[in-house]
Amino acid sequence: MNLEKEKVKHLAELARLELGEEEAAEFSRQLSEVLAYAGKVREAPVAGMEPVIHLLSLANVFREDEVEPSLPREEALANAPHREEGFFRVPRILEEN
Amino acid sequence: MNYETVIGLEVHVELKTEAKVFCGCAARFGAEPNTHVCPGCLGMPGALPVLNKRAVEYCIKAGLALNCRIAPFSRFDRKQYFYPDLPHAYQISQDDLPLCAGGGLKIVNPAGEERLVRINRIHLEEEAGRTYHSGTGTAGYSLLDFNRSGLPLIEIVTEPDLRSPEEARIFLEKLQEILRYIEVSDCKMEEGSFRCDANISVRPAGSREFGRRMEIKNLNSFKAIQAALAYEENRLGSLLAAGTPPEQEESRGWDETRGMTFFMRPKEKATDYRYFPDPDLPPLVIAEEWVEAIRAGLPELPEEKKNRYVKEYGLPVQDADLLGSFRETAEFFEATLRCYSGEPKTVANWVMGDFARLLNLEKLTPAQSKLKPEALAAMLQMIDDGQISGKIAKTVFEEMFYSGKSPREIVAEKGLAQISDENQLTAVVREILAKHPGPVADYRAGKTKALGFLVGQVMKETKGQANPGLVNKLLREELDK
Structure with a gap:
């Protein structure tokens, strides 16, 4: 299975990764190999088997609608490089997603 | 195009x-x-x-x-x-x-x-x-x-x-x-x-x-x-x-x-x-x-409710719209109706009128107010039974809204009961007629409008508590003597 350079660049963009031309070519080669290896799964005989919709054999794991204590604010913000009046402070965001 | x-x-x-x-x-x-x-x-x-x-x-x-x-x-x-x-x-x-x-x-x-x-x-x-x-x-x-x-x-x-x-x-x-x-x-x-x-x-x-x-x-x-x-x-x-x-x-x-x-x-x-x-x-x-249990717990939805109000209770479409749009209002209206045997339109008028006005004024929802549907129903019944007049009812209603007391309590405490005692009212009527010879003469001369003035005087004298129907009847009887 092949992962073209253009596709690699697109994925890099979505993941906000900067890739040079050479890197894109290199990752295209490497990722194609990885995909080819994982692609062996496709050779498994699955005729007549139910498709797997979820990896877990569990279903319906619920919590009741009950409030539990939250983190103290100091703790919630403890690892924040920047904060201001109880908020996390981050660089200006121009465009809304 | x-x-x-x-x-x-x-x-x-x-x-x-x-x-x-x-x-x-x-x-x-x-x-x-x-x-x-x-x-x-x-x-x-x-x-x-x-x-x-x-x-x-x-x-x-x-x-x-x-x-x-x-x-x-x-x-x-x-x-x-x-x-x-x-x-x-x-x-x-x-x-x-x-x-x-x-x-x-x-x-x-x-x-x-x-x-x-x-x-x-x-x-x-x-x-x-x-x-x-x-x-x-x-x-x-x-x-x-x-x-x-x-x-x-x-x-x-x-x-x-x-x-x-x-x-x-x-x-x-x-x-x-x-x-x-x-x-x-x-x-x-x-x-x-x-x-x-x-x-x-x-x-x-x-x-x-x-x-x-x-x-x-x-x-x-x-x-x-x-x-x-x-x-x-x-x-x-x-x-x-x-x-x-x-x-x-x-x-x-x-x-x-x-x-x-x-x-x-x-x-x-x-x-x-x-x-x-x-x-x-x-x-x-x-x-x-689970789905069926949730479905069974769904309330009647606003549209069905409004249609039912028109069909079942004979309410005008506008009233049905007003009452049916908010669940708490609709529930209050229906709960009152369950304890009251009179006209649904009477209940609708009080809920959309005085009740809505006071709720607005106090920024409350029907469920937050002290007024209970049973109390409103009891008050309406008292009007129907001639125990209080429609006018006094407005005072009683406001008192009920703010205190949460029953209409009976309020009427007893404030002495607001309607006067339906014929002897008592006849005495007042005679007194008023004696005080106002002018209008009495007008009435007897065929100016029936003068009757309204005299009714008003009797109501004033009794602080609005006289049974208006009875006052009318007694006045006519006295005047036509």
Whole structure:
């Protein structure tokens, strides 16, 4: 299975990764190999088997609608490089997603 | 050439649960920033989501109220994009297997035509945090509050079945009314618990193909929705008329102050969200029995209620509309009616009149007020039985509203009982006649209007407590002697 350079660049963009031309070519080669290896799964005989919709054999794991204590604010913000009046402070965001 | 407008809506509604959808933090609006957060809704490594059962129940409830099919099998997916208020860098949502599908809502448009607005799907997802922008230029920065992160959210997607900005507004008002009725959300646009993105395109009338679609984001009032869509309808119509249809699909914003939409970004760049099933959350298998139990618990919906008020109680359509639009008002009205054997219209008048006026004045809802339906019913019965006059009833009602006392107590305490004692009233009548020889002569000379004046004098003398029918009768008897 092949992962073209253009596709690699697109994925890099979505993941906000900067890739040079050479890197894109290199990752295209490497990722194609990885995909080819994982692609062996496709050779498994699955005729007549139910498709797997979820990896877990569990279903319906619920919590009741009950409030539990939250983190103290100091703790919630403890690892924040920047904060201001109880908020996390981050660089200006121009465009809304 | 005539043009046709095509509109479809995506409505986001925050569900009114106690706790968030995947963790136990309180789901409450207006708390101090970052006080309702935990490793789960802050996206810290290692924290695992566990689904709030009530959020699922509320989503199913909304689906049933909007005539959707509830999927027997459903699951959660990760929708991946980057934004600082999305701490996992993905949103837990539902992609190809939403909880509710199909369905629809009928509206009556301004032309009086009934239209079915089909609903494509309703799915359950988590809310993002809140971003506040601060400072300007290069000194600008953003502040993040994650209290909202992880609130349960449903997204309701309609088919492109709306044909005018007015229809869009009517649909949304009706949707809001229903969701409040079934008590799954407060639907407060001003607090963001009910928000809407609208897709609009314009095409030559009769055309079967859609025109290029514009998405208007973040509309936060009914007024803004209708105004933004009307602006865009005009803009697209003019472009078509000029032979220059839009070249690309766009996301556009709404500038409230300038009253116009503005370009945000082309739709072609539409984010590739790379959805995949969330491995942290087991799928949902919804049993038929659960769905039926939820269906059985649904209240009568506003539309059925209003129709029934007209048919069963003989109320005018306007009264039915007023009483039926808010669940608490409707419940108060019906509860009063259950304890009262008189006319439904009498109850309706008091609920829409004095009660509504005092509620408004005190900014209370019917359930928050001290007045109980049984007390109103008892008061109406006292009027019917001639124990108090209609006029005195207004005083009694106000006292009941503020004190929560029974009408009997108030009447006894304040000595407001109607005077229906013939001997007592005859004495007053004679006294009044003696005091006012002029009007008495007028009446006897055939000026029957003078009777009204005399009735008024008797009522005044008895502080409004005399039985007016009896006063009339006694006056005539005395005058005709």
